[in-house]
Amino acid sequence: MLSRNEVIMDSNEVTLVVSDLDGTLLDSQKNVGQRTKEAIEDLKNKGILFGIASGRPVESIIKLSKKWGIDDSISFIIGMNGGAMYDNRLHQKEEFANMDGELLLSVIKFIRQGVDKHFGKVHFEVMDGNTRYVEWSSPYTLENADLYGEAEVIKDLDSYMPGRRFDKLIIRSDPQDQPALIEYSKGYQSPMFNAFATANDLFEYVDPQINKGYGLQKICDHYGLDLAHVVAFGDEANDVEMLSLAGNGVAMKNATLPARMASNIILDHTNDEEGEARYIQDEILANAKGELDTPYVKMG
Known part of the structure; x- marks a missing residue:
């Protein structure tokens, strides 16, 4: 060693x-x-x-x-x-700790504005226990959810998230797009969350403590x-x-x-x-x- x-x-x-x-x-x-x-x-x-x-x-x-x-x-x-x-x-x-749904939705709305301008398509995964609330699914995301013992549920996040609390937000992207996504995310900061990469295709928002x-x-x-x-x-x-x-x-x-x-x-x-x-x-x-x-x- x-x-x-x-x-x-x-x-x-x-x-x-x-x-x-x-x-x-x-x-x-x-x-x-x-x-x-x-x-x-x-x-x-x-x-x-x-x-x-x-x-x-x-x-x-x-x-x-x-x-x-x-x-x-x-x-x-x-x-x-x-x-x-x-x-x-x-x-x-x-x-x-868990996070306010409206706060996480504000992050999602900000990131949406960068899609196709600064980076490609992303997959928002709003976590509540082992349930992922998402806007869309694909064979890959469903297979990935199954691999990790999680359920992927499609929701209209704009109407579903306000008034609820969640564990965290995961943004899944193409690994080649992640540096641009991380750089773009710096345009929206708050003392109410921390954001960091957990893999070359995953960027997460969590409670700051x-x-x-x-x-x-x-x-x-x-x-x-x-x-x-x-x-x-x-x-x-x-x-x-x-x-x-x-x-x-x-x-x-x-x-x-x-x-x-x-x-x-x-x-x-x-x-x-x-x-x-x-x-x-x-x-x-x-x-x-x-x-x-x-x-x-x-x-x-």
Whole structure:
């Protein structure tokens, strides 16, 4: 492994491991490799909590974790980029923020004005749990929704959104158009939202207090654990706060520059090479103490 700084903690002090999904835990085909499955199961057997932090809804991750065969190894889920958390053992969910529909609609109206002038066609996905409210669907968007365990529902957003609250807004574009979309979006700023790319074709608007670091802090408070004993894995800009906050922030070899800069460890292997599993096995499990007696505290 390549490290920019000294490793902050000794491996036998790790009490919690949290991982991003796309580009980190999952390979390019959106699957979990066998070595990764074994590594996170071994974490559970050592009493080390393992969880997922994603921009996806909690409900989608619960469904997909069963498909990937890792549901029994997951202790918690941080969903919606930190806007929700779920205790997989108590089956309890807590949400921290959502957004005014009229505010998100004002963003949609602004972005519409840039279509065909600054960038090509975009797909607005207004998220409420694992339901995507959209203006139109295509075979690709429907297949993508199914892949992520989400339902895509066509609505007249102009009439449906006012008076309602939603988790976030996703704008899906052609990867070649995303730089122009991001540049254009700077023309409409508000203290009521944060906007950032989560993939080369996804640009999201979320509550300004919400990020994966916020969600990680909530999880540590929930279990009564110290952030200094957390290892976090990520690869994208929306992982930065989580990687910075954890005792050890670990960036994949395929990570973007912001994720690398926020981490104190940069792996020699990509997600397709199961870099996370290699680190867990070689650096965490190889030096871990026996099982931990971790208390589980109810949310609320």
